[in-house]
Amino acid sequence: MxxxxxxxxxxxxxxxxxxxxxxxxxxxxxxxxxxxxxxxxxxxxxxxxxxxxxxxxxxxxxxxxxxxxxxxxxxxxxxxxxxxxxxxxxxxxxxxxxxxxxxxxxxxxxxRRHPDEPYAKVGVKxxxxxxxxxxxxxxxxxxxxxxxxVEPGLSDVFARYASDHLFSSIDELGTRDGANLAVYDEDGNETFAPGFSMWTIVEECLNPPVVWEKARASAGGGVESGFFTLPAFSEPEVFDFPEGIGPVECVHVEHEEVLLMPRWLDAERVTFKYGLGDELITILRTLHTLGLDGTDPVRVKGVEVSPRDVVAAVLPDPATIGPRMKGKTCAGVFVTGTGKDGKPRRTYLFHVSDNEETMAEYGAQCVVWQxxxxxxxxxxxxxxxxxxxxxxxxxxxxxxxxxxxxxxxxxxxxxxxxxxxxxx
The missing domain is CATH 3.40.50.720 (NAD(P)-binding Rossmann-like Domain)
Known part of the structure; x- marks a missing residue:
């Protein structure tokens, strides 16, 4: 190879x-x-x-x-x-x-959003x-x-494993992502610095999140009919993450798992929720209000720049924040339905990445390493x-x-x- x-x-x-x-x-x-x-x-x-x-x-x-x-x-x-x-x-x-x-x-x-009903119907997915x-x-x-x-990716692998080995029927494949990560400045004060590309975070979190439901697909005649959208940050829930991370509020976010899993796996519903936290949600809403989430270039003193590119450029490079980051991040799928034994089952399959460990072994912060x-x-x-x-x-x-x-x-x-x- x-x-x-x-x-x-x-x-x-x-x-x-x-x-x-x-x-x-x-x-x-x-x-x-x-x-x-x-x-x-x-x-x-x-x-x-x-x-x-x-x-x-x-x-x-x-x-x-x-x-x-x-x-x-x-x-x-x-x-x-x-x-x-x-x-x-x-x-x-x-x-x-x-x-x-x-x-x-x-x-x-x-x-690309649906031109008329972006918070109900999908456009280009x-x-x-x-x-x-x-x-x-x-x-x-x-x-x-x-x-x-990891998400998408490992989460989808977990979903396939659950479908093959743990469940006879699945009510929901619910990807749930959360962390207790914190980034500190040179003086030891906690500061804002996203652990992943801010360009991608804005794209994922401000687009209308997609959900898939089998009932809609059946009524519409195929998998593609099962997709629909919701407003950003919809249906908050507190999810308890393992290995000391604990409860984190998660909201719907547009993500590839919802677009992939229904094509190969049988489930009544497929969702993705991400533990953003109040600070990041507030920042994202502010960026949107100010138009700083846009990708179309605007002219500034004779130079054309994309507002979102500017936002990404002024924040720390995620590859450089590892030495100042502490905590863990968790990716996984919460599967509900009927187990192979015919009894109700609720199982979370997950992978945790510890920043201290990935920095020590690979010199890479845990989000990008995972x-x-x-x-x-x-x-x-x-x-x-x-x-x-x-x-x-x-x-x-x-x-x-x-x-x-x-x-x-x-x-x-x-x-x-x-x-x-x-x-x-």
Whole structure:
């Protein structure tokens, strides 16, 4: 396997540090618009393994599908790993197809609101542009694995595992994400600094969240009829997260799991709720009120800039806040329904990432590390033939057990990152 990874930000950098410990690939090309950043990632990752020579740095414009295809061809890439924000999904997706390479991402193509009823009906959904090209990928014999981060990604793997091994029927697949993370300034005072790309946080949290219901799908004649939207921050609930994180208020957020799970798994309802916290919700609402969540360029003193790009630029880079962050983050799926024994069952399948541990072992803060480890595991399963397929697929399309076993197995056999299960 020869991998072209596009993006040397927080997640890409962590992915390289994780991947370099494994033997499943022959080459990993780390490409970024900023060549110096790609070179820094290659140097840091290679230093983790004496004599390492499989990593190469390159420069690429992720918005240029021709450039992506050319770089993949230059290095003979068999797989393109998209580690940049969702704005660049489609050019990288199309570039990989043109290059004859398989593809993996952690976030799907962007949505567009319904023009008339955005808080009731879906418009262009997350991933619609990619699924529209499914026939081309199928005909090419190549695999495009969508949404293979932590959420989406590991959460979808958990859902498939629950469907196969724990439940005979499912009422709700409810992804629930929460944390007790705090970031401190140089004086030891708690400060605001998002643990993930602020551009992506704004996109996810201010768009109308999508919910899927089987009853709507049945009445409408298919899976696509089951999707509908709600106002942002709808239906708050307090969810109790494990390993000392505790109760966190969670709200509906637009997310890929809701768009992926119903395509492969049988459930009455699919939701995603995220523990944002009052401070972040207030900030997001203020950004929206001021128009600072917009992506269309505005002219400022003769220069055109995107308001959201400015917001992201003035906040700390998520890749740099690890030394000042404390706490844990938890990703998982709360599944309700009927167990294999015919009795009612409520089970939370989860994975917790501790910032102190990821910083000590990988020099990566826990949010980006938890996102980065899952695509590396998936690539290893593809490289070894344990996972195989063609066309545009989600994590739910594959057997979950080999993934979870490899993730949890102690090093060097596995990745040494256990997951948990709680019946409630």
């Amino acid at each position: 020869r991998i072209l990874m596009i993006g040397a930000g927080g997640v890409g950098d962590a992915a390289a540090r994780i991947a370099v410990e494994r033997d499943f690939f022959d080459q990993l090309v780390v490409a970024d618009y900023d060549l110096s950043r790609a070179e820094a990632t290659v140097a840091a990752a290679a230093a983790r393994r004496p004599g390492e020579s499989r990593l190469v740095a390159a420069q690429v414009d992720a918005s240029d599908e021709v450039a992506v295809a050319a770089l993949a061809g230059q290095h003979g890439a068999t797989h393109v790993f998209n580690a940049v924000d969702p704005r660049f999904v489609m050019p990288i997706f199309r570039g990989a197809l043109a290059a004859g390479a398989s593809y993996l991402d952690m976030a799907m193509s962007l949505s 997350l991933g619609d542009e990619q699924f529209a090209m499914a026939d081309q990928w199928e005909e090419s014999g190549q695999l495009a694995l969508l949404g293979m981060g 996102t980065a480890v899952n695509p590396v595991v998936a690539l290893e399963l593809v490289a070894t033939g344990v996972w195989s397929g063609r066309g545009v697929l989600g994590p739910e399309a594959f057997d979950a057990k080999p993934f979870l076993d490899l993730l949890a197995a102690p090093k060097p056999v596995g990745y040494g990152s256990p997951w948990g299960l709680e019946d409630r």
